[in-house]
Amino acid sequence: MHCGEMGSRWGFNRTVGQMYGLLIIHEDALTAIEISEALNISRGNVSMGIKELQSWRLVQVQHKPKDRKEYYSPAGSIWEMATRVFEERRKREVDPTLSLLRDNLLDEPANQKEVYAQEKMHEIHDLLETGTHWASELQSMSPDKLKTLMKLGSGVSKVINFKDKFINKN
Amino acid sequence: MHCGEMGSRWGFNRTVGQMYGLLIIHEDALTAIEISEALNISRGNVSMGIKELQSWRLVQVQHKPKDRKEYYSPAGSIWEMATRVFEERRKREVDPTLSLLRDNLLDEPANQKEVYAQEKMHEIHDLLETGTHWASELQSMSPDKLKTLMKLGSGVSKVINFKDKFINKN
DNA sequence: TTAAACTTTCAGAAATTACTGAAACATCAG
């Protein structure tokens, strides 16, 4: 139920949220009918929801021998779930804006107001660019390394200072 | 217009997105009427939108001498805008889930299924916890340091290795 | 090739969310 309430904040809708929550919590894979009965939603809605979750690369389909039904379960670990949601949201929330800003910055400003507007857009562009670039670099690190880094927290700045000092000495 | 289309993905609605975009792009502060005319929306809607933006701590109100009108402009730099949106979204998208998970993990599992469910919830809880903790530590760093860190990108892992080696030697 | 067992699609209904405009409320100069 909570996954449903939060669903839209997380980028999908109520039933899709509930469906994913159910799949996560459930050890065995579930059929479409089981999902529709567990959540009291129509069979068609389940089909659409699965499609949506697949577009997020969050569910996988299994087949059992001697059984024509499709069995659904979450794709990947909790960690992978997080990186996928992160990545998909970047694609939907950041990338379009980034490309619009890029286009816009190619135009010549026609007057003083446009000069100011472009300055601001430039700032936003650079920020988003740096952010997404960083995010993708972090994702290319192994989860283990990332965990170390996170545990380090703001202590990271000490390590960086330290490195700088060391390099300067040589 | 783009800010409007993206509005809902960014956590607010179309007109609120447009209003904020307009304020960012515009050098001088704007009155409610100017906003409503520029975007072709009702005066009442502007009032509600401003309220919403204030709840995100994204706009500020100014007054001019000899003038009873309120003048609106973005609160803080682009950088601050980003951290505020980030923070507010965490409050709305992560915190409620975190607290629900915490409550839930206090309950004794009644059967095997609940044991499994709790395990998963535990994983999610820890991940969100680590993530939000890290985010808040990063936010406590100065923007400059953060920029250095971001520029470093995945090179960060080298620095961490370096630290480990150094510590082990002693 | 058929029919049983399942999945997908999609038009329309239901639910939710956003917007308008008029009335209520606030502030202040005279």
Add this chain to the structure above:
DNA sequence: CTGATGTTTCAGTAATTTCTGAAAGTTTAA
């Protein structure tokens, strides 16, 4: 106080999003 000039609120309406269920589509065993 009063009225001019603003802002806020909110009931009703409009727009959008989500959901249903029946029909169409798919797959496979016999």
